[in-house]
Amino acid sequence: xxxxxxxxxxxxxxxxxxxxxxxxxxxxxxxxxxxxxxxxxxxxxxxxxxxxxxxxxxxxxxxxxxxxxxxxxxxxxxxxxxxxxxxxxxxxxxxxxxxxxxxxxxxxxxxxxxxxxxxxxxxxxxxxxxxxxxxxxxxxxxxxxxxxxxxxxxxxxxxxxxxxxxxxxxxxxxxxxxxxxxxxxxxxxxxxxxxxxxxxxxxxxxxxxxxxxxxxxxxxxxxxxxxxxxxxxxxxxxxxxxxxxxxxxxxxxxxxxxxxxxxxxxxxxxxxxxxxxxxxxxxxxxxxxxxxxxxxxxxxxxxxxxxxxxxxxxxxxxxxxxxxxxxxxxxxxxxxxxxxxxxxxxxxxxxxxxxxxxxxxxxxxxxxxxxxxxxxxxxx
Numbered sequence: 001x002x003x004x005x006x007x008x009x010x011x012x013x014x015x016x017x018x019x020x021x022x023x024x025x026x027x028x029x030x031x032x033x034x035x036x037x038x039x040x041x042x043x044x045x046x047x048x049x050x051x052x053x054x055x056x057x058x059x060x061x062x063x064x065x066x067x068x069x070x071x072x073x074x075x076x077x078x079x080x081x082x083x084x085x086x087x088x089x090x091x092x093x094x095x096x097x098x099x100x101x102x103x104x105x106x107x108x109x110x111x112x113x114x115x116x117x118x119x120x121x122x123x124x125x126x127x128x129x130x131x132x133x134x135x136x137x138x139x140x141x142x143x144x145x146x147x148x149x150x151x152x153x154x155x156x157x158x159x160x161x162x163x164x165x166x167x168x169x170x171x172x173x174x175x176x177x178x179x180x181x182x183x184x185x186x187x188x189x190x191x192x193x194x195x196x197x198x199x200x201x202x203x204x205x206x207x208x209x210x211x212x213x214x215x216x217x218x219x220x221x222x223x224x225x226x227x228x229x230x231x232x233x234x235x236x237x238x239x240x241x242x243x244x245x246x247x248x249x250x251x252x253x254x255x256x257x258x259x260x261x262x263x264x265x266x267x268x269x270x271x272x273x274x275x276x277x278x279x280x281x282x283x284x285x286x287x288x289x290x291x292x293x294x295x296x297x298x299x300x301x302x303x304x305x306x307x308x309x310x311x312x313x314x315x316x317x318x319x320x321x322x323x324x325x326x327x328x329x330x331x332x333x334x335x336x337x338x339x340x341x342x343x344x345x346x347x348x349x350x351x352x353x354x355x356x357x358x359x360x361x362x363x364x365x366x367x368x369x370x371x372x373x374x375x376x377x378x379x380x
Contacts, residue, residue: 001048001115005108007039012100019093043326051315052115054306063250063257063303070299071242074235175323178309178316185376190308190369191317197261197365198301199324204268204358206332211340211351218348220281230281234288238295246296257307258370261300264293265363272356276349297362304369 011033018030040047049069057065087095179195182188216222216230249255249263271291274283305321306314336351343350 001045001052002108002111004040004042004045004048005104005111007036007041008104009101009108010039011036012097012104015097015100016094019097043322047315047318047322050302051318054302054314054318055311059307061251062306063260063299064247066299066303067242067246067250067296070295071239074238074295078232078235175316175320178313179320186372187308190373191305193365193369194301194305194308195317195321195324197362198298198305198321199328200358200362200365201297201301202325202328203332204355204362206329207336207351207355207358210333210336214340215275215348215351216284218344219278226281230284230288233285237288237292241292241295242299245292246299256370256373257300257304258366258373260293261297261304261366262363262370264291264297264300265359265366267291268294268297269356269359269363272352272359276352276356 014032014035015030018025021029050066053065053069054062084096087099179191180188183191213222213224213227216227222230246260249260250257268291271287271294274287274290278284278287302318302321305317309317336354339351339354340348
């Protein structure tokens with residue numbers, strides 16, 4: 001978490017240098033901002049935050065807590081976007097990037113002194129004891145993978161060990177092994193389905209927003225100001241969903257995560273149909289209210305994944321999810337851009353029907369899981 005946040009300091013320093021040497025440097029020097037990705041960037045930061053939240057919460061409270069966490073991100077994003085223009089016009093770019101460094105530094109200091117480690121580091125004896133507690137061969141294989149090889153040279157604790165442990169390729173391999181390992185009660189099947197459903201949701205989000213403004217400008221003659229009003233309304237609806245609706249459905253009404261996911265998927269498909277045949281602006285807002293659970297989809301999938309695996313596996317599973325999440329934008333942008341450009345003249349809403357197909361696949365997955373979990377009496 002701290003390492004990922006340090007990357008934001010690096011990016012803001014590079015932006016300040018580009019502002020200071022504005023006339024001396026070419027625009028290509030802005031690409032040095034990508035150095036922040038060496039520390040993981042947003043994918044690693046989200047991985048750490050969601051894993052930490054899963055570690056410190058019980059299974060009953062986890063869905064609500066993850067919903068609160070997902071609700072906090074758009075608050076910061078909206079406030080930052082709203083204030084950035086004012087700061088730039090009143091004080092200049094130096095203050096924009098300076099505040100970025102300040103808040104990233106404060107976040108790092110807060111993590112160092114206020115956020116406690118969620119799980120203590122196991123010593124060699126505890127790791128060996130895990131092997132004897134495994135219940136089946138699949139878990140035994142996983143435990144063996146976690147045990148330090150006696151023949152390996154153990155590095156002393158410190159920065160060198162930290163970076164070696166962080167950058168070793170073995171972590172990548174162990175993540176996929178954890179996903180594919182045999183598990184009781186069909187849990188491996190559920191994990192694979194949840195990862196697929198999560199990535200379908202990511203594709204849905206990327207595909208929708210890649211052509212959203214262009215589509216509304218085409219069919220409703222939307223201006224950018226009107227689009228900003230609309231997206232602000234969607235943000236407010238999303239916050240209400242994460243902070244009010246999801247906790248009520250999960251804690252008060254005690255609906256299972258798969259049931260909430262089914263509700264979210266069905267309402268999202270209805271909203272996409274409204275968007276595909278929209279004739280008036282008010283229809284957009286009606287669709288946004290109907291699909292108020294739209295922002296909670298990834299919350300449900302993360303919660304379900306964390307409840308299906310052991311506590312010491314959550315970080316590894318989330319890392320695999322994050323790998324695919326980081327790769328998808330490279331494919332979704334060109335694909336949806338090509339679809340929209342190719343159908344713009346005769347059927348501009350084609351990309352929305354592609355998205356309906358993705359959501360339909362998600363609906364099949366969550367309905368399948370809901371059905372079989374109900375048969376196994378796991379929906380309590």
